[in-house]
Amino acid sequence: xxxxxxxxxEAWLATQFTGFMSQTQSRQTLYEFSNILFxxxxxxxxxxxxxxxxxxxxxxxxxxxxxxxxxMLNNIIQRITSIESKLDSCGDGDITFRMKxxxxxxxxVLAQLPEEEVAEAFDINRAYPNVELSEEARDAxxxxxxxxxxxxxxLIMVYNYSKANSNDAFLNRxxxxxxxxxxxxxxxxxxxxxxxxxxxxxxxxxxxxxxFEDLEQFLKDGIQEEIGAKEECKQLAAAVSDSSExxxxxxxxxxxxxxxxxxxxxxxxxxxxxK
Amino acid sequence: xxxxxxLIEHMMNPKNYGDMxxxxxxxxxxxxxxxxxxxxxxxxxxxxxxxxxxISFQAIGCTTTIVAGSIITTEAKGIHFSRAEELVSxxxxxxxxxxxxxxxxxxxxxxxxKASIDTYAERQKDANFPMISYIIKTDCTPxxxxx
Numbered sequence: 001x002x003x004x005x006x007x008x009x010e011a012w013l014a015t016q017f018t019g020f021m022s023q024t025q026s027r028q029t030l031y032e033f034s035n036i037l038f039x040x041x042x043x044x045x046x047x048x049x050x051x052x053x054x055x056x057x058x059x060x061x062x063x064x065x066x067x068x069x070x071x072m073l074n075n076i077i078q079r080i081t082s083i084e085s086k087l088d089s090c091g092d093g094d095i096t097f098r099m100k101x102x103x104x105x106x107x108x109v110l111a112q113l114p115e116e117e118v119a120e121a122f123d124i125n126r127a128y129p130n131v132e133l134s135e136e137a138r139d140a141x142x143x144x145x146x147x148x149x150x151x152x153x154x155l156i157m158v159y160n161y162s163k164a165n166s167n168d169a170f171l172n173r174x175x176x177x178x179x180x181x182x183x184x185x186x187x188x189x190x191x192x193x194x195x196x197x198x199x200x201x202x203x204x205x206x207x208x209x210x211x212f213e214d215l216e217q218f219l220k221d222g223i224q225e226e227i228g229a230k231e232e233c234k235q236l237a238a239a240v241s242d243s244s245e246x247x248x249x250x251x252x253x254x255x256x257x258x259x260x261x262x263x264x265x266x267x268x269x270x271x272x273x274x275k
Numbered sequence: 276x277x278x279x280x281x282l283i284e285h286m287m288n289p290k291n292y293g294d295m296x297x298x299x300x301x302x303x304x305x306x307x308x309x310x311x312x313x314x315x316x317x318x319x320x321x322x323x324x325x326x327x328x329x330i331s332f333q334a335i336g337c338t339t340t341i342v343a344g345s346i347i348t349t350e351a352k353g354i355h356f357s358r359a360e361e362l363v364s365x366x367x368x369x370x371x372x373x374x375x376x377x378x379x380x381x382x383x384x385x386x387x388x389k390a391s392i393d394t395y396a397e398r399q400k401d402a403n404f405p406m407i408s409y410i411i412k413t414d415c416t417p418x419x420x421x422x
Contacts, residue, residue: 058294065288122287124280146286146338200287203341204294206314206333 004086005044006059011079012037013062013153017201018072020190021118026069029113031187033106040102043095045164051091057157057210062201069116077107121194128196131244140239144232145193150202151229152186154209155179158218161210174268181261185254219269223262230258282342289341291348295331300398302390303408304383311336311380313344313387319395324355332387340380347384356392363389370413379413386411 012034019030048055066072080103087096126138133141156179163175193199212218233255241248295316305312313336318329330352332344347366351359366385370378386409397404 061288061292063288124283124287126283142283142286143338150338198283198287203289203292204333206335209335 001044001048001053001086001089001091002055004083004089005041005048005055007079007083007086008037008041008044009057009059010062011076011083012041013059013201014064014072014079015076016186017062017064017190017199018069018076020187020194020199021064021066021072021121022069022116024114024116026113026116029109033110036102036106040099042160042164043099044090045160047090047092047095049164056207057161057205058207059204061203064199064201065122067117067119069113069118072118073110073113077110080107080110120197121199123197125197128192128244128247131240131247133240133243137236137239137243140236141192142196142198144236145189145196145198146200148229149186149189149193151225152182152189153202154205155182156186157205158210162215168271170271171268174264177264178261181257185257188250188254216269216272219265219272223265223269226258226262226265230255233258285342285345286338289345291331291345291352292333292341293331294333295329300391300395301406302387302392302394303406304385304387304390304411305408306336306379306383306411308379308414311340311383313340313383315344315348315384315387315391317391317395322355324357325395326355327351327353327359332384334383336380336383337376339377340383343377343381343384347381347388351388356396359388359392363392375414379411382411382413 015030015037016034019027019034022030045055064072066075084100084103087100090096126142127133128141159175159178159182163172163179166172166175190199233251237248237251237255240251295318297318298316299319300317302315302317303312304315311334313332313334315330315332317327320326320328330348332348334340334344347362350362354362363385366381370382373381390407390409394404394407397407
């Protein structure tokens, strides 16, 4: 089942990032399918926990550089076929029955999605449509997108692990909101990376990142990181404000969203300190 | 760090990234200032001058660390320990020419490679020798933040 879990994790990322390449309605289908695969991942994770089986989020790198969307769609279909062949390794028949039904449907839909040329998502042109960026702003935005796309993936997995391994309803509500927020940010940044021709799947996580022992310290560090991210957004908004009002307001919007994340983490911190 | 095309390639698709459960030696390079670290895993062919047949790395760190890890592990794959030690020395010797935050990342990767080589060497004498960790000397605070 550990191989099944790993392959599912890789298929989720492959599907999510293929969604970023697409410039058509296929993007929405791929987003929805990636949501389903992520949900499957949490089902298997809960089964590991229920059966007291240790697990981790180690995965292989997920290659996505293609010229045509069909190459990735075929790749995802192959990944799903491999997942289907391993479903029996999960002992919970209810879970695998539901997964099988979802996976069969997804394969049929993926095979019908229209062809698209997607080479521009990887051509490193770093030009943003309808925006003129100075070299300095372009470099800053490039580094920001790599740092933050990884960070959002990391946060999704950290909060997911924390949620899966906690029975505290108050904390789990906060973890779920933070997961949803990070999904939104990952999708915003992933689309921007594709538009700039620098799309890549984030690297895998070291176990100690999500298997931390001190939740209080994790939250304190998290608040500091969010404050740092706010500052970066502020600087980026200023750097691009001359060339793009849209960009500047986007980064101001992201900056303000970080306030909500900080408030949630402070709420979680207060909760564990009052216990 | 300037984001030129070659470096962006390493950001989009870092070479040799990931764990290696069946490794012959692991080494760690650490930055105690900010908790960042790099782990390097080696697969080694036993020879008078051992050969690095495979190498991978993982990091808790920034994009610069990932780029440095991708470049240095690519250089180290398929070379003997004597050449890998030269690679470590050359990298450490170039740190003064880099901005402090970039220097700290490169030092962390170079020290992780050194630690993995040293761990392997020690394990030839004592199979239970613990994994070696080295701590970087470079202060990674950017100059403008020091004031």
